[in-house]
Amino acid sequence: MTPSPARPVLLVTGGGRGIGAATARLAAQRGYAVAINYAHQAAAAERLAADIQAQGGQAIAVQADVSDEAQVVRLFTTVDAQLGPLRALVNNAGVVDVTTRVDNMDAARLQRMFSVNVIGSFLCAREAVRRMGTRQGERNFGPGYGQGGAIVNVSSAASRLGSPGQYVDYAASKGAIDTMTIGLAKEVADEGIRVNAVRPGVIDTEIHASGGLPDRVRDLTAGIPMQRGGTAEEVAQAILWLLSPEASYTTMALVDVAGGR
Numbered sequence: 652m653t654p655s656p657a658r659p660v661l662l663v664t665g666g667g668r669g670i671g672a673a674t675a676r677l678a679a680q681r682g683y684a685v686a687i688n689y690a691h692q693a694a695a696a697e698r699l700a701a702d703i704q705a706q707g708g709q710a711i712a713v714q715a716d717v718s719d720e721a722q723v724v725r726l727f728t729t730v731d732a733q734l735g736p737l738r739a740l741v742n743n744a745g746v747v748d749v750t751t752r753v754d755n756m757d758a759a760r761l762q763r764m765f766s767v768n769v770i771g772s773f774l775c776a777r778e779a780v781r782r783m784g785t786r787q788g789e790r791n792f793g794p795g796y797g798q799g800g801a802i803v804n805v806s807s808a809a810s811r812l813g814s815p816g817q818y819v820d821y822a823a824s825k826g827a828i829d830t831m832t833i834g835l836a837k838e839v840a841d842e843g844i845r846v847n848a849v850r851p852g853v854i855d856t857e858i859h860a861s862g863g864l865p866d867r868v869r870d871l872t873a874g875i876p877m878q879r880g881g882t883a884e885e886v887a888q889a890i891l892w893l894l895s896p897e898a899s900y901t902t903m904a905l906v907d908v909a910g911g912r
């Protein structure tokens with residue numbers, strides 16, 4: 652595929668399904684060339700990339716486990732080679748686990764949770780900052796790099812609710828994402844990079860079934876002030892605004908997309 656400098660390049664981690672897929676689709680409609688990262692479900696990511704291309708957009712699907720440093724580096728060099736200089740990153744890949752109390756959690760569970768949700772987001776942010784920062788220095792990536800950009804981290808309302816009796820480890824991993832957003836936003840604010848987060852509430856995606864609670868949206872509806880779960884598209888709208896020039900003076904924001912919850 653020929654790199655297209657006319658389209659800003661966006662990488663969405665975990666972009667094959669759910670909130671990531673809605674974000675990739677909307678971003679393509681808004682003129683981004685989109686790299687759709689996935690871990691296991693190649694068919695979903697490839698189908699989405701093909702749909703975007705069929706509608707005149709530009710998209711590639713790239714497999715990589717974001718918790719693995721070598722795979723993250725390969726993910727970014729693939730985007731360099733196939734789409735060109737990165738201008739935007741959505742750190743969306745994330746996992747939950749089956750609901751349980753802290754006094755039942757073992758180290759293997761905690762390691763997976765923090766490796767994917769926290770270390771994965773840090774590694775991807777690192778690679779993005781290296782490419783987008785206006786202070787390129789000796790790490791210069793070449794023409795088109797160092798032009799600034801935007802990062803949106805997908806946190807969760809769980810970071811402020813704590814998810815007691817369900818997954819405090821997941822909530823704590825999202826707390827780390829909020830803090831990373833604050834610190835990194837300040838660190839790169841004068842290097843042309845804005846860093847923000849969205850904190851979705853209960854959104855209708857497959858993540859709930861992966862945690863053993865396929866009916867979680869329906870079960871929690873009564874406790875949501877707006878009396879409904881949200882859609883992946885509603886979260887994508889907030890993400891696309893934070894990425895856009897319309898949010899040019901917005902950095903370090905933690906935007907709740909949670910129906911009042």
Ligand code: NAP
Nearest residue numbers: 665669670689690691692716717744745807851854856858
């Ligand atoms: P989802 O439908 O389960 O999709 C998760 C995505 O993450 C998939 O594309 C999956 O790839 C990818 N992924 C998982 N582990 C990965 C890894 N190690 N490396 C690369 N990609 C990986 O989940 P979702 O509901 O859209 O959630 C997206 C984000 O929103 C997550 O960070 C989640 O914590 C957050 N969030 C969701 C909700 C909600 O209610 N749904 C609420 C708050 C926050 P494969 O397709 O290859 O498996």
